Amino acid sequence: MSVEAFVRARQPEWRRLAALLxxxxxxxxxxxxxxxxxxxxRLYRQVASDLNEARSYTANPELLxxxxxxxxxxxxxxxxxxxxxxxxxATRRLFTAEIPRSFYAARASVVTASCAFxxxxxxxxxxxxxxxGNAERLIPSDFFTESPRERVxxxxxxxxxxxxxxxAAAFGAMLYTHNIQVSFLAFAAGAxxxxxxxxxxxxxxxxxxxxxxxxxxxxxxxxxxAWVGPHGALELPAIVFGAAAGLRLGRALWLPGDxxxxxxxxxxxxxxARMLVATIVVLVLAGLIEGxxxxxxxxxxxxxxxxxxxxxxxMLLMAWLFVRRGAHED
Amino acid sequence: xxxIPAGPGRRFIALLLxxxxxxxxxxxxxxxxxxxxxxxxxxxxxxxxSFVVGWGWYVLFEAFGQGRTPGKQLLxxxxxxxxxxxxxxxxxxxxxxxxxxxxxxxxxxxxAFVSQSDTWRRRLGDLAAxxxxxxxxxxxxxxxxxxxxxxxxxxxxxxxxxLVRRRVSMEEAELLLALTLRADQLGDAARYDLLExxxxxxxxxxxxxxxxxxxxxxxxxxxxxxxGERRPSSRRLGSRR
Numbered sequence: 001m002s003v004e005a006f007v008r009a010r011q012p013e014w015r016r017l018a019a020l021l022x023x024x025x026x027x028x029x030x031x032x033x034x035x036x037x038x039x040x041x042r043l044y045r046q047v048a049s050d051l052n053e054a055r056s057y058t059a060n061p062e063l064l065x066x067x068x069x070x071x072x073x074x075x076x077x078x079x080x081x082x083x084x085x086x087x088x089x090a091t092r093r094l095f096t097a098e099i100p101r102s103f104y105a106a107r108a109s110v111v112t113a114s115c116a117f118x119x120x121x122x123x124x125x126x127x128x129x130x131x132x133g134n135a136e137r138l139i140p141s142d143f144f145t146e147s148p149r150e151r152v153x154x155x156x157x158x159x160x161x162x163x164x165x166x167x168a169a170a171f172g173a174m175l176y177t178h179n180i181q182v183s184f185l186a187f188a189a190g191a192x193x194x195x196x197x198x199x200x201x202x203x204x205x206x207x208x209x210x211x212x213x214x215x216x217x218x219x220x221x222x223x224x225x226a227w228v229g230p231h232g233a234l235e236l237p238a239i240v241f242g243a244a245a246g247l248r249l250g251r252a253l254w255l256p257g258d259x260x261x262x263x264x265x266x267x268x269x270x271x272x273a274r275m276l277v278a279t280i281v282v283l284v285l286a287g288l289i290e291g292x293x294x295x296x297x298x299x300x301x302x303x304x305x306x307x308x309x310x311x312x313x314x315m316l317l318m319a320w321l322f323v324r325r326g327a328h329e330d
Numbered sequence: 331x332x333x334i335p336a337g338p339g340r341r342f343i344a345l346l347l348x349x350x351x352x353x354x355x356x357x358x359x360x361x362x363x364x365x366x367x368x369x370x371x372x373x374x375x376x377x378x379x380s381f382v383v384g385w386g387w388y389v390l391f392e393a394f395g396q397g398r399t400p401g402k403q404l405l406x407x408x409x410x411x412x413x414x415x416x417x418x419x420x421x422x423x424x425x426x427x428x429x430x431x432x433x434x435x436x437x438x439x440x441x442a443f444v445s446q447s448d449t450w451r452r453r454l455g456d457l458a459a460x461x462x463x464x465x466x467x468x469x470x471x472x473x474x475x476x477x478x479x480x481x482x483x484x485x486x487x488x489x490x491x492x493l494v495r496r497r498v499s500m501e502e503a504e505l506l507l508a509l510t511l512r513a514d515q516l517g518d519a520a521r522y523d524l525l526e527x528x529x530x531x532x533x534x535x536x537x538x539x540x541x542x543x544x545x546x547x548x549x550x551x552x553x554x555x556x557x558g559e560r561r562p563s564s565r566r567l568g569s570r571r
Contacts (some may be wrong), residue, residue, distance in 0.1 A: 025396050060504050062511060068332050076416045077398070168368030173377040180381070181430055188431035191458050193425075249424070249458060260447050262412060265460045273420035276427060 003058045010050050014070060017043040021073045044074035094274065102274040103241075103321040106248045113244035114192075114196045117236070120205020121212075128213035138210040148218040156223075161295045168292035176287025179235060183242035183279055189270075190246025194254055197243045204239060226303035229310030231290035237317060238282040245275035282317065289313075334415055335451040336465040338442060340405045345438070347401030348387060356383040385426065393422035402463070412450075412460045425455035448563050483549040484543065493536045503556040510553040513546065525549050 020040040024032055032040075051067045058064070103110060127134040146154070155161075162168045190197020208228075215224035249265070249272045256264035293301070293309070360376045365376060391399040397417045409417050409425070430442030432454045441453035450462055498506075510530065513521050522545075529545025532538065532552060540565035543551070 049384040058500075058504070060507060062508065065334075072333070072414055072464075072466075075414055076410065079415055084515075099509065164368075166368050169374035170370045170377070173374040178375055179419060184427045184430035188428040188454065188458070191428065192431065192454055253458070262460050265458075269418070269420040269424060269459065271422045276423060 031323050055166045099274045099278045102271040109244040109248040113240045116201040117205040120202035121209035123214040124206030124209030128210045135214050148215045152220045152223045156297050172288040172291025179283045186243045187246035190243050191249040194250040197246045222303045226306040231286045231294045233310040233314035234282050235286035239278050242279040245272045333464045336407045344401035344405045348399045352387040356380045388423045388426045391421040421459040425459035428455035428458045438479045441571050506553040
């Protein structure tokens with residue numbers, strides 16, 4: 001058979017398959033109908049066979065490329081995952097079962113990331129407690145326009161910074177969008193280099209430790225914990241979670257073990273994606289709290305109350321993610 | 331089935347198109363809010379919408395649009411799993427989160443560098459999510475433009491047919507077919523020069539002498555001959571001497 005005759009004979013089926021695939025991409029799968037679905041699957045098998053046959057007749061890149069693409073589209077349709085979703089049920093299941101299960105499964109990465117961060121806190125805090133001058137080496141200069149004691153006195157004696165819901169929302173939006181992007185960077189650095197994630201965690205921990213030590217040395221640590229605590233109880237773990245998700249993915253990329261790297265990646269991706277979703281949600285909450293509740297002075301909300309709220313938020317977060325329940329056993 | 335990785339040029343243009351669309355959509359969503367929200371709340375809404383649309387654009391279109399954002403669709407590109415399967419939501423999320431690192435140090439410098447170094451043109455996000463951006467070729471409608479072999483053709487003599495069978499290989503036959511199909515995509519001067527050059531080559535190779543036809547007519551005539559003379563693979567069209 002000549003190539004031209006082959007094309008003339010088969011082209012109507014190729015066009016029909018292309019039309020069915022176009023329809024499948026436009027319509028929900030339920031609206032395609034059983035008859036068209038069966039025809040699509042049959043034509044996909046036929047066209048895959050035509051591609052093999054065409055390769056024996058010709059090396060024409062136009063023909064083979066077009067057939068290759070058509071078979072590729074058919075392949076992606078036939079082997080795709082089900083898209084049937086009930087969004088409300090899926091979202092509920094995501095937050096009540098799948099995210100906690102993913103964190104529990106990735107607890108080794110979370111513990112490792114937490115340790116890197118805490119080591120940074122200890123090193124940063126220890127360095128400043130040993131010698132006050134180390135603070136200026138560790139902490140960005142923006143924090144040194146005044147001493148901690150001067151800052152506390154200024155804030156506690158001035159008007160409340162946040163006077164409306166709009167102000168709180170605006171400030172919170174800037175905070176959580178910034179923090180989410182920083183966590184994306186930490187995730188990517190951890191996933192692609194492993195070392196990068198550890199360095200970022202240690203560095204952030206060191207800054208926090210150094211800052212806390214500065215306030216401690218000035219005798220205003222109560223203000224510090226009340227100021228950082230309510231949002232920090234969520235934000236700091238979220239930073240760790242983002243980096244932990246990156247380390248989890250990085251382990252699949254760089255240390256897949258006995259499994260081939262692509263398979264290890266694909267196995268890790270659902271877990272990692274759920275950890276990222278949780279990180280984003282927690283950072284949004286943290287940003288809103290930082291933009292509102294955290295900003296209030298001791299005159300409005302006593303420091304002990306803000307610190308207690310911080311402890312409660314931290315415990316709730318840990319309970320959501322790590323306390324095993326019946327749902328974890330799915 | 332083969333996957334053809336998309337080149338950086340097309341990907342970059344698709345990226346610019348998508349970024350422009352995302353900015354326009356975010357602005358369009360924010361504009362009506364100016365009339366209903368106070369300034370501080372408007373700022374919160376604008377910042378949030380810009381963030382959600384900017385990041386969510388790629389994730390949602392790639393996950394639910396068969397791997398194609400509007401920009402990619404216009405440029406004939408598609409994001410797929412490395413095995414050619416459709417992209418999952420998890421893959422779409424991870425490859426776009428890592429975009430934060432691809433963007434470093436300025437406007438995808440790192441991502442472009444990595445993509446140029448990779449055989450499959452993957453940026454960092456593709457490496458992390460095990461995905462590819464492929465290029466989909468055009469439809470096969472162009473095959474209908476091939477000249478029918480029974481039209482008049484001054485080259486269709488027994489001597490020329492014999493020489494074509496002996497001296498024109500399958501690869502050369504495909505080249506002649508491709509030239510015939512694609513010549514109109516060239517500019518006038520480029521098309522003329524190219525076809526005259528190819529025509530001169532085959533005048534000499536097939537000993538056609540001073541046959542009074544143009545290079546274009548010669549190439550088209552030869553392409554028509556090779557279509558008509560095509561045999562199954564057990565009998566090759568010709569072999570080089």
